[in-house]
Amino acid sequence: MASPPVDQSGWRADFPILQRKIHDMPLIYLDSAASTQKPQRVLDAMTSFYAQHNSNVHRGIHTLSEEATTAYEAARDKVTSFINASSRQEVVFTRNTTESINLLAQSWARANLRGGDVVLLSEMEHHANLVPWQLLRQQIGIELRFIPVTDEGRLELEALDALLDERVKLLSVAHVSNVLGTINPVELLIARAHGVGARVHLDAAQSVPHMPVDVQALNVDFLSFSGHKMCGPTGIGIFWGRKALLNAMPPFLGGGDMISVVTLDEVTWADLPHKFEAGTPSIAEAIGLGAAIDYLSEIGMATIHGHEQALTAYALEACAQIDGLQLLGPSSANERAGLLTFTLDGVHPHDIAATLDERAIAIRAGHHCAQPLHARFGIPASARASFYLYNEAWEIDALVEGLEEAQRLYAF
Amino acid sequence: MDPLARETIIDYYRNPRNKGHLDAPTVSHEEKNPTCGDVVTIELMIEDGVIQDVRFDGHGCSISQAAASMLTERVMGQSLADVQALDKEAVMEMLGIELGPARLKCALLGLKALKVGAYGLESWDWQRGS
Numbered sequence: 210m211a212s213p214p215v216d217q218s219g220w221r222a223d224f225p226i227l228q229r230k231i232h233d234m235p236l237i238y239l240d241s242a243a244s245t246q247k248p249q250r251v252l253d254a255m256t257s258f259y260a261q262h263n264s265n266v267h268r269g270i271h272t273l274s275e276e277a278t279t280a281y282e283a284a285r286d287k288v289t290s291f292i293n294a295s296s297r298q299e300v301v302f303t304r305n306t307t308e309s310i311n312l313l314a315q316s317w318a319r320a321n322l323r324g325g326d327v328v329l330l331s332e333m334e335h336h337a338n339l340v341p342w343q344l345l346r347q348q349i350g351i352e353l354r355f356i357p358v359t360d361e362g363r364l365e366l367e368a369l370d371a372l373l374d375e376r377v378k379l380l381s382v383a384h385v386s387n388v389l390g391t392i393n394p395v396e397l398l399i400a401r402a403h404g405v406g407a408r409v410h411l412d413a414a415q416s417v418p419h420m421p422v423d424v425q426a427l428n429v430d431f432l433s434f435s436g437h438k439m440c441g442p443t444g445i446g447i448f449w450g451r452k453a454l455l456n457a458m459p460p461f462l463g464g465g466d467m468i469s470v471v472t473l474d475e476v477t478w479a480d481l482p483h484k485f486e487a488g489t490p491s492i493a494e495a496i497g498l499g500a501a502i503d504y505l506s507e508i509g510m511a512t513i514h515g516h517e518q519a520l521t522a523y524a525l526e527a528c529a530q531i532d533g534l535q536l537l538g539p540s541s542a543n544e545r546a547g548l549l550t551f552t553l554d555g556v557h558p559h560d561i562a563a564t565l566d567e568r569a570i571a572i573r574a575g576h577h578c579a580q581p582l583h584a585r586f587g588i589p590a591s592a593r594a595s596f597y598l599y600n601e602a603w604e605i606d607a608l609v610e611g612l613e614e615a616q617r618l619y620a621f
Numbered sequence: 622m623d624p625l626a627r628e629t630i631i632d633y634y635r636n637p638r639n640k641g642h643l644d645a646p647t648v649s650h651e652e653k654n655p656t657c658g659d660v661v662t663i664e665l666m667i668e669d670g671v672i673q674d675v676r677f678d679g680h681g682c683s684i685s686q687a688a689a690s691m692l693t694e695r696v697m698g699q700s701l702a703d704v705q706a707l708d709k710e711a712v713m714e715m716l717g718i719e720l721g722p723a724r725l726k727c728a729l730l731g732l733k734a735l736k737v738g739a740y741g742l743e744s745w746d747w748q749r750g751s
Contacts, residue, residue, distance in 0.1 A: 557682035559657055559727060567622065575656050589658015589681075618627075619683060621635045 218516070220508070221599045223248040231569035237604045240571045242387055242415060242548045242595035244437045247501070251440055254500035255493045266492055267466055267483070281492050284499030285482070288447055291502045292432065293423040298481035299455060301448040302490050306414040307337040309433035309448035310381070312461040312485060313410055314341040317431070317450070318379060320459050324350035327377040329407070331356040331364055331393075332585050333386045336578040338412045342381070356382070358585055362389035362538035369401055377407045384416035388579045388593065389538030390521075390545035392416070399429055408454070414438055417447075418505075419546055419597075420514040424449060436494065441501035445494035448485065455481050462487040505598075513598045517547030520596045524549055524605045531612055533620065537591060548595035550577070553612060555620030558592040564615040570608055626717035633687035638694055641676045650738030651679075652730050659685040659727055663693075663734040670701050677734075682727050684716065689731030691715040696735065704739050707732060 221227050224246045229236045238246060258280060264273035266281045282297075289297045303309045318328065328342050332355050342353055354372050357365040364382075373380075380402035385392050399409045410431035416422055417432075418439030424432055431454070436445035450458075460467055460478055464487035469477040478484045505513065522542035528534050533554030539545050553561055558574035565572055573593045576583045583589065594608055646664035653660050659681030666674035675697055677689040695715065696704055712728050713720060720728055 557657070557659075559682035559684065559724065563622070563724070576658075580655070590656075618631060619634070 218598065218601075221601060223250075223504075224599050225249055225252070227599060231571075232567060234569035237568075237570040237607055239594040239596065239600065239604065239608060240573050241438070241597035241600075242577075242593060243573050244443070245418065245440050245597050246599065247440055247442065247497075248504050250504055251442065251497045251500045255442065255497040258493045258496050263493075265489055277492055280496050280499075281490070284495040284502075287499040287502040287506075291506065292417065292447075292449060293425050294449055295425060296452055299449055299452050301450070301455075301482045301485040302495055303433075303446040303448050303485075304444055304491065305437070305446035306412060306433045306435045307341075307446075309446050310337055310410070310412065311341045312448050313381075313431055313433070313450075314345045316458045316461045316485075317408075317454065318345055318351075319349060320457075322349065322351050322378050325352065325376065327352045327354055327374075329354045329356065329372055329377050329380045329382075329402070331382050332358040333362075333364070333389055333391070333579065333582050334381075334383055335387050335412065335414070336580070337414070338381055338383060339581070352376070358389070358582065361540070362386070362391050363544075364391075364393055364398075366394070366397070369398075373401055373405050373407070375405050377402065377405055379408050379410060381410040381412065383412045383414075384422070385413075385419070385546045386538070386582075387415050387548070388550050388577050388582055388591070390548045390550065391538050392420075392544055392546055395427060395429070399427060403428070415546060415548075419510075419517055421510040430454060436498040436501065439498075439501055440504060441498035442491075442494045444491045445498045452481065455485070458485075460484055460487070464488045466490070508598065516598055517596050518542050520600055520602065520605065521545060521547050521549070523602055524594070524596075524608070527605060527609045528612075531609065531616075533616065534612065537586060547597070547600075548593060550591050550593040552588055552591050553616060553620070556615050557619075558590045560619045561592045561612065561615045564618060565608070565611040568607065568611045568614075570604075570611050572608075622718055630683050630687040630716060630718075633690045634683040637677075637686060637690040639676050639690060639697070640678060642678060643674055643676050646676075648738040648741070650734050650741065652734040652737065654681070654685070654726055654730055657682065657727065659730055661685060661689045661730045661734045663689070663731065663738050665735075665738060667701070667739070672696050672699055672701070672704070672739075677731060679731075681730070682724075684720070684724055685727040685730045688712055688716055688728045689734070692731045692735060701739055704735060707735075 226246050262276040264277040266278040285300050288300045359365050402409045408430040413432050413434040417434040432449045437443040467479050467487040469479050535552045537550045562574035643664045647667045648665040651662040661679035664676045675693045677693050
């Protein structure tokens with residue numbers, strides 16, 4: 210066995226829920242790709258907002274409203290520098306990645322694409338980056354194309370020659386696969402798509418929380434991610450786009466806060482980013498996300514990525530010792546993010562998850578919102594263990610013991 | 622999970638009773654759970670409103686397959702009226718465990734296949750006026 214990665218952190222202690230016992234055992238939380246746990250300071254930031262500053266934003270003259278607005282907009286500044294956006298006006302608060310992608314489809318794509326135009330996706334997309342495009346296909350008759358996935362769980366780049374032509378107006382792909390863990394070669398994909406004049410959107414739900422992401426260095430056009438997958442609360446997500454593109458886009462949702470002047474006959478839109486933030490936003494959640502970004506930034510995204518890669522390498526080596534464990538995705542840690550999706554011969558993923566739950570280990574079992582990808586690999590469901598900064602090597606040892614127990618109980 | 626209940630469930634999972642097919646079923650109905658890929662088919666031989674013979678087939682987790690197998694034993698020789706009385710509680714009682722919402726879907730897959738299949742037959746009969 211490889212020597213376990215150093216648990217340099219004490220980061221686990223920052224998360225109150227990880228002090229919890231499940232069935233009288235310490236909780237081992239290996240489901241961060243679904244949603245992460247929250248450090249105390251995120252909870253404190255949200256409690257403090259509600260206890261001291263709660264009010265609506267962008268409306269009032271009174272003290273609380275000014276404080277709430279300042280805190281909400283400060284959170285936007287934190288997101289702006291976290292992904293190195295060139296302007297805070299490019300950072301739109303949404304509910305989650307799914308809403309961000311629906312915004313892209315219903316605003317930018319619906320205004321700029323017409324029947325016969327192509328949106329290029331891949332076979333490894335989360336339903337969030339598939340269904341909005343299927344809806345748009347029904348609405349305006351676009352064509353969808355898919356970059357195939359190889360048996361090793363990589364995008365089949367050789368297929369790009371045939372897939373990319375001037376009819377492709379948008380490439381929308383996962384930066385990191387939520388099932389395979391593959392870190393896709395997005396610099397290459399972005400350059401290739403730009404080469405035919407297409408725009409590029411990255412579903413960064415599994416990348417921004419785990420590694421440094423710089424939208425300007427990537428030279429990408431649009432990017433989406435969720436707060437709850439990066440130590441923040443649910444109900445807050447980010448849609449980022451280049452300012453010139455956002456300026457030319459029609460609003461997504463209409464209502465209060467996104468307008469400049471309204472008469473009964475006419476309406477003019479508010480400036481960016483408010484044009485895309487109709488109605489009272491998730492104020493406490495944005496502030497919580499800001500606190501999460503502070504927390505992650507102080508540790509450093511490169512440090513977090515390194516910790517997860519060490520855990521992944523350790524887990525890959527341990528899992529290779531389990532007979533009948535079939536891993537999905539690349540077998541080397543350096544081209545994957547901190548998650549392992551697998552099947553265990555003779556043991557249904559539900560039975561794996563139930564056995565592990567009895568040992569206080571939380572993993573995900575099912576199709577992880579990627580049914581087409583599971584169909585591609587000919588399996589109905591799989592089990593997924595995913596890591597974050599608060600995981601430690603002993604938890605992977607416990608996972609391996611639990612998997613061996615599941616085999617003993619169920620396999621035949 | 623209660624160890625005794627789990628032992629029983631695993632026994633039914635590994636050594637399923639009444640798994641297979643009937644030569645000429647009067648009813649055959651398949652139900653799937655797309656979230657986990659569980660599949661259960663129930664085949665019934667019904668005469669005069671009584672289940673004379675029953676088989677199940679399928680694949681999936683231990684709960685879905687064991688519950689379907691236990692269900693076949695339970696309804697063998699019963700009337701369709703008896704089947705009507707079977708509910709969620711009856712399945713949990715057979716399994717001997719309490720289940721959360723996700724696994725409840727697994728546990729009830731067989732019952733769903735049975736009810737849809739059996740009632741489908743009744744309503745088909747009713748529409749035919751027989």
